[in-house]
Amino acid sequence: MLAPLDAHLTDARPRHLRPAHRPLVELFYFGIKEARACLFAGLFFLAMFCVPRAGLLGIPRYDVLLAVALAIQAWMLYARLETWDEMKAIGLFHAVGFALEVFKTQIGSWSYPDFGYTKLLGVPLFSGFMYAAIGSYIIQAWRLLDLRIRHHPPYPMAATIAILIYVNFYTHHYIGDYRWYLAACALGLYARTTVIFRPLDRDRQMPLLLGFMLTGFFIWIAENLGTLMGVWRYPNQLGAWSVVHVSKWSAWSLLVIMTFTIVANLKHVKARVHVPA
Incomplete structure (x- = not known):
């Protein structure tokens, strides 16, 4: 069902538009492609x-959400909206995300208050799919927007900063939060990196760092909606809901860098990444 839409969205043949109309048309197509890239999410x-919150047909909410996530993922694989290699990367996102969820809930950073048969160590198994959704979005956007990366830092350096970002999510509870030092390192690494994308029929570009920040911001918005619905809660939200602290925006932006690094190492994606010699 999505094949005709995807064929239309990835059709790069020149469009003859009036100069006054082009920005609006490109913005419209950019929005459509972004929405399509967010299919899983x-x-x-x-x-x-x-x-x-009470679940469906006697099945707890967390278990229903796990079944829904698995069904969506299976459908996307069956419909060839994702490849097996991409599926493996998404599985990795799920694993690292679930491990982080287990650690954070054990130390009381947040909690999943409802009952579920598929909870492991206090964390429902569906939670890893929230991280996998980020990876799925980046993979889909890469294809639909014909992304190309210029001046990507050397892969060993990018991998090192990604690993340190992930490790800091654990260690900052014990040896201090080095988030801003890592952000400064990432700023230096990606300062010259540009993402080239195609909203319609012409290439546009922007700093990749801006893309990280914008993606992190929208994840922060989604997190606010998730806590508002009571799917999970921070300690300060147990009595009454409040906005998730804006500092989480920076944490999500750093997590996007880590996710992007994994996606950039997929074979078919790596061919579109320019690393200066």
Whole structure:
């Protein structure tokens, strides 16, 4: 069903548009492509908002959400919206995300208050799919927007900063938060990096760091919606809901860098990444 839409969105033949109309048309297509790239995330979060807290047909909410996430993932693989290699990368996102969830809930950073049969160590198994959704978005956007990366830092350096970002999510509870030092390192590494994308029929570009920040911001918005629906809660939200602290925006932006690094190492993606000699 999505094949005709994808064929239209990836059609790069020149469009003859009036100069006054082009910015609006390109913005419209950019929005459509972004929405299409968020297919997994959109369907998953829609289910998150629609499934009642009491669950469905006697099945707890967390278990329903796991079943929905698995069904969406299986459908995308069956429909060839994702390849097996991409599926493996998404599985890695799920694993590292779930491990982080277990650690954070054990130390009380946040909690999943409802019952579920598929909870492991206090964390519902569906939670890893929230991280996998980020990876799925980046993979889909790469294809739909024909992304190309210029002046990407050497892979060993990018991998090192990505690993340190992930490790800091654990260690900052014990040896101090080095988030801003890592952000400064990432700023230096990606200062010259540019992402080239195609909203319609012409290439546009922007700093890759801006892309990281914008993606992190929208994840922060989604996190606010998730806590508002009571799917998970921070300690300060147990009595009454409040906005998730804006510092989480920076944490999500750093997590996007880590996710991007994994995606950039996929074979078919790596061919579109320019690393200066």
